[in-house]
Amino acid sequence: MADSTLVFTLLGLTLAAFVWGRFRYDLVALAALLTAVLLGLVPAEEAFLGFGHPAVITVAAVLVLSRGFERSGLVDLIAEQALKVGDRLLLQLLVLTGTVLVLSGVMNNVGALALMLPVAIRMAREHGSPPSxxxxxxxxxxxxxxxxxxxxxxxxxxxxxxxxxxxxDSFGMFSFFPVGSVVALCGLAFIVLLGWRLVPKRAGSASTEAMFDTAHYLVELRVPEKAKAEGWTLHDLREAIDETIPILAVVRGERRHAGHTFHGALHEGDILLVEAGPDEMKLLEDKAGLEVGPEPDDESAQEDSSEEAETFDTEGLHLVEAVVRNDSMMINRTVAQLRLHNQYGLHLVAVARDGGRLNQRLRDIRFRPGDVLLLQGSESELAESLVTLGCLPLAKRDLSLGQPRLLLVSVGIFTVAILAMVLDLLPSSVALAGAALVSLLVGVLPLREGYQAIDGPVIVLLGAMIPVGQALETSGGAALIAEAMLALGSDWPVVVTLAGLFLLSTLLSNVVNNAAAALLMAPIAASLAKGFDASLDPFLMVVAVSASCAFLTPIGHQSNTLVMGPGGYRFGDYWWLGLPLSLVVMAVTIPMVLLVWPL
Structure with missing residues (x-):
């Protein structure tokens, strides 16, 4: 079998695995690389050279620098101003989308979205508008x-x-700016003036009460005389009922203890504040002997309890909403497998998916990207636990202005790196890696956070797919695809072929990671340029833009997945705005590329 046929077969299976989503994309990419080695498409001694590729080093460095911007308070300073825009929807769209657009130019776009997402959620809640x-x-x-x-x-x-x-020569820091800035501004104008009207209005998480009707599920259970649960710890209670029911607080006398900090034995008269539905309440009554409400002979207390259940204030219990990221370690795992309570000190209170609360038993839920979780934990440990688990906090977060010295230092380090790149003093990978190193050395970012900032799955994806992409070229597969496109477009102007290249790359980026799409399409673009005896640059620029146009599906890019749960979107909702936006981007990109990078 010809090498090109083997490559096409391998890539077809790899793309199918990406779309299927049963295994995470980094595992799929690594499997594709090892298979390519076994088939002889990639020399064994060159199998892992991709992990040292300048593109991989540059991506890792940018992720570290992005986290440094966040920690120094630079982005929070911008976000604080964004919250002052008022209640006009068009102005909110302009400020939020424009801000994240500017931030994405100097930091990782997923990181920019992660920083502005809580701001948008807060804005929607304060003005009562659908977050979608x-x-x-x-x-x-x-x-x-x-x-x-x-x-x-x-x-x-x-x-x-x-x-x-x-x-x-490699493209420079601002080589993409003439085309990219015009495309971005035209896309922004389309979204703000017209596109938002195409977005389906979904309930989403405009308020905690809308998605997590906490007060409706909060019940008080009393430990009566001679109850089975008397003398049990909360761990014993959960073991007895074989369920991860969230116990938010234990009230003993005049003191209330948060459930995640209470480790003593239950006494007669203790009141447990429990997040439970009818089925869980029956379990607690049957297996632990707990009773609903206060002492049965105290009618006035019963009335007071009823009123409190309706207006219960969770202040002090440190509840937080968070969305599961694409690269989260929680994906396809349950509460028990993750040992949320024992290892991370977190209680899972509720889970929402597709804009609605899941009513199945918490212990049976396998988490998916985009799930919105209601968690309880220690205020001092919540942030670190969420970062480790791969979750993004959504609830009202207090904006921190950081330390002015760190803010100036981080901006200064980044500026020096950019100047070194613009003046051709250093390659981009070396300049940015050096900036990341200096940021860690001077304390802009602790070393531990620096490692946490590096998106491991993306690094593995890039390192594994670079040799596979090269195999597409060396085997002649890219040339075959280019020849087919040349044959189809031989009677048409080159601009038509560029449009076809744009559409093919866009479709690919909507079902696989955009980095993988760029890796696979770059050799095809080069073969097309050679076939037309034209400059390589316009073809590569078209791929660069189109590979980032993953507007059609929630799986095409992490940014799309991150907003799916909080916005209450369904899979098909992305087409309504994504398709016309993709056409607008293509209509602007092709003439701008030909103007700036002539054939």
């Missing part, structure tokens, strides 16, 4: 902003490195 009207435009804005600079999105870094590997 803000969150999809916000996600798409983060993708558009990444088009403007070399470090804005991985496809730009990959395309730049690929150009350098062919013997030319």
């Amino acid at each position: 009207l803000l969150l999809m435009p916000l996600a798409f804005g983060s993708l558009l902003g990444g088009l403007t600079t070399l470090i804005g999105t991985p496809p730009n870094i990959i395309i730049s490195s690929y150009r350098g590997s062919l013997g030319g």
Whole structure:
């Protein structure tokens, strides 16, 4: 069997696995690499050279620098101003989407979205508007902003490195700006003036009460005389009922203890504040002997309890909403498998999916990307636990202005790195890696957070798919695809072929990671340029833009997945705004590319 046939078969299976989603994309990419080695498509001694590729180093460095911006307070300072825009929807869209667009040009676009997402949620809650009207435009804005600079999105870094590997100079920091900025501004104008009207209005999580009707589920259970549960710890109670029912608080006398900090034995008269439905309440009554409400002979207390259940204030219990990221360790795992309570000190109170609360037993839920969780834990440990688990906090977060010294230092370090790149003093990978190192050395970012900032699955995806993408070229597979496209477009102007290249790359980026799309499409673009005897640059620029246009599905890009749960979107909702936005981007991109990068 010819090498090109083997490559097409391998890539077909790899793309099918990406779309299926049963295994995470980094595992699929690594399996594809090892299979390519076994088939002889990639020499064994070159199998892992991709992990040292400049594109991989650059992406890792950008992720570290992005986290440094967050910790120094630079982005929070911007976000604080964004919250002052008032209740006009168009102005909210302009400020939120415009802000994330600018931020995405100088930091990782997923990181920019993660920083502005809580701001958008808060804005929606304060003004009583559906978050769905803000969150999809916000996600798409983060993708558009990444088009403007070399470090804005991985496809730009990959395309730049690929150009350098062919013997030319790599694209510079602002080589993408003339085309990317015009495309981004036109996309922003379309979203703010017209596109938002195409976004379906979903309930989403405009308020905690809307998605997590906590007061409706909160009940008080009393430990009566001679109850089975007397003398048990809360752990014993959960073991006895074989269920992870969230116990938010234990009231003993005049003192209330948060459930996650109470480790003593239950006494007669203790009141447990429990987040439970009818089935869980029956379990607690049958297996632990707990009773609903206060002492049965105290009618006045019963009335007071009824009133309190309706207006219960969870202040002090440290409840937080968080969304499960695409790269979270929680995906496809349950509460028991993760040992949320024992290892992370967290109680799972509720889970919402597709804008609605899941009513199945908490212990049976396997988490998915985009799930919104209501968690309880220690205020001092919540942030670190969420980062470790791969969750993004959504609830009202207090904006921190950081330390002015760190803010100035982080901006200064980044500026020096950019100057080194612009003046061609250092390659982008070396300049940015050096900036990340200095940031860690001077304390802008603790070393531990620096490692946490590096998105492991993306690094593995890039390192594994780079040799596979090269095999597509060396086997002649890219040339075969280019020849087919040349044959179809031989009677048409080159611009038509560029449009076809754009559409093919866009469709690919909506079902696989955008970095993988760029890696696979770059050799095809080079073969097309060679076939037309034209400049390579316009073809590569078209791939760079189109690989970042994952507007059609929630799985095409992490930004889209992150807003799916909080916005209450369904899978098909993305087409309504995504398709016309993709057409607008293509209509602007092709003439701008030909103007700035002539054939």
